[in-house]
Amino acid sequence: MYHSLPHYLTWTFTSRTALKAGVSLSVLSTGKAVPGLVVETHCANSDMFVMQDMEQWMHKIEQWMHNIEQWVRQQPVEQFYAALAVLIVTFAFFAVLRLLKPAKSNTIVLAGLSGSGKTVLFYQLRDGSSQQGTITSMEPNEGTFMLHSEMEKKGKLKPINLVDVPGHSRLRPKLDEFLPHAAGLIFVVDALDFLPNCRAAAEYLYDILTKASIVKRKVPILILCNKTDKVTAHSKEFIRKQLEKEIDKLRTSRNALSTADIANEHTLGVPGEPFAFSQCRNKVTITDASGLTGEVSQVEQFIREQVKP
Numbered sequence: 001m002y003h004s005l006p007h008y009l010t011w012t013f014t015s016r017t018a019l020k021a022g023v024s025l026s027v028l029s030t031g032k033a034v035p036g037l038v039v040e041t042h043c044a045n046s047d048m049f050v051m052q053d054m055e056q057w058m059h060k061i062e063q064w065m066h067n068i069e070q071w072v073r074q075q076p077v078e079q080f081y082a083a084l085a086v087l088i089v090t091f092a093f094f095a096v097l098r099l100l101k102p103a104k105s106n107t108i109v110l111a112g113l114s115g116s117g118k119t120v121l122f123y124q125l126r127d128g129s130s131q132q133g134t135i136t137s138m139e140p141n142e143g144t145f146m147l148h149s150e151m152e153k154k155g156k157l158k159p160i161n162l163v164d165v166p167g168h169s170r171l172r173p174k175l176d177e178f179l180p181h182a183a184g185l186i187f188v189v190d191a192l193d194f195l196p197n198c199r200a201a202a203e204y205l206y207d208i209l210t211k212a213s214i215v216k217r218k219v220p221i222l223i224l225c226n227k228t229d230k231v232t233a234h235s236k237e238f239i240r241k242q243l244e245k246e247i248d249k250l251r252t253s254r255n256a257l258s259t260a261d262i263a264n265e266h267t268l269g270v271p272g273e274p275f276a277f278s279q280c281r282n283k284v285t286i287t288d289a290s291g292l293t294g295e296v297s298q299v300e301q302f303i304r305e306q307v308k309p
């Protein structure tokens with residue numbers, strides 16, 4: 001059916017036609033019907049209004065584009081080269097900055113006295129089994145691998161660089177090679193044979209806690225009370241208290257040393273207060289585990305907190 005165009009439809013129809021034909025809208029916006037124009041009116045009225053809106057917008061956009069084009073044509077070419085150069089330099093600056101930013105370390109250091117169970121723990125974390133009868137290592141045991149427990153996990157996980165530093169006092173300076181880029185340190189304590197070794201363990205831990213490479217970078221430390229598969233093993237709370245007590249004593253005696261000897265060290269705890277691990281600038285946590293039987297979930301959790309995927 002064909003009808004004469006109703007008043008409000010005329011505008012829509014004519015404006016669309018005008019857009020195509022390049023006729024100025026101002027002529028048509030009078031709202032007067034163009035004589036003799038007919039149109040199919042089977043469209044719903046709401047559709048017509050939407051079209052009307054869209055066409056208004058299209059027209060506006062076209063005008064903006066045209067204005068921009070005009071403006072661009074008026075600008076000298078040099079200005080564009082200058083703008084392009086600024087863009088490229090900015091992009092290059094951020095790219096270099098990104099390259100120079102040191103990658104987050106994935107090194108976790110295992111430290112502790114000889115016999116505390118570091119090597120067994122190393123293999124437990126890597127292979128999911130302890131290598132029985134390990135010979136006393138004289139060199140740090142180092143490896144980059146995915147934690148055994150994460151082998152099945154899908155998605156991208158970052159491999160861990162685990163270093164097992166022998167606890168023998170002559171080999172301890174080796175620790176300084178790894179600490180500057182350690183993401184975390186696990187201090188293994190023998191919870192079974194703890195009391196006879198308490199003083200020695202506290203001394204070693206004191207040395208670590210006062211190292212500039214630990215304090216300045218706030219390297220998180222996990223004190224691992226190992227061998228808790230045995231019923232006679234001491235509790236982690238007992239071990240924490242004993243170590244704090246021993247470190248408190250060491251603090252007094254070591255502070256009496258000449259300042260030259262402790263030039264590279266940082267003082268520990270709060271003066272006038274008994275020492276507690278909570279006073280350390282870096283985070284010190286304590287947990288129990290058994291490297292031999294594979295109860296190492298807390299250790300794995302600590303590692304993953306420091307080495308994010």
Ligand SMILES: Nc1nc2c(ncn2[C@@H]2O[C@H](COP(=O)(O)OP(=O)(O)O)[C@@H](O)[C@H]2O)c(=O)[nH]1
Pocket residue numbers: 112113114115116117118119120121133134167226227228229230289290291292293
């Ligand atoms: N019961 C028990 N024994 C352990 C555990 N971890 C290590 N050991 C034993 O402790 C001894 C020393 O272990 P090792 O890993 O060589 O200690 P490292 O000197 O710190 O490397 C070995 O005889 C291990 O079998 C544990 O979780 N439970």
Ligand SMILES: [Mg+2]
Pocket residue numbers: 118119120136137164166
């Ligand atoms: Mg070992």
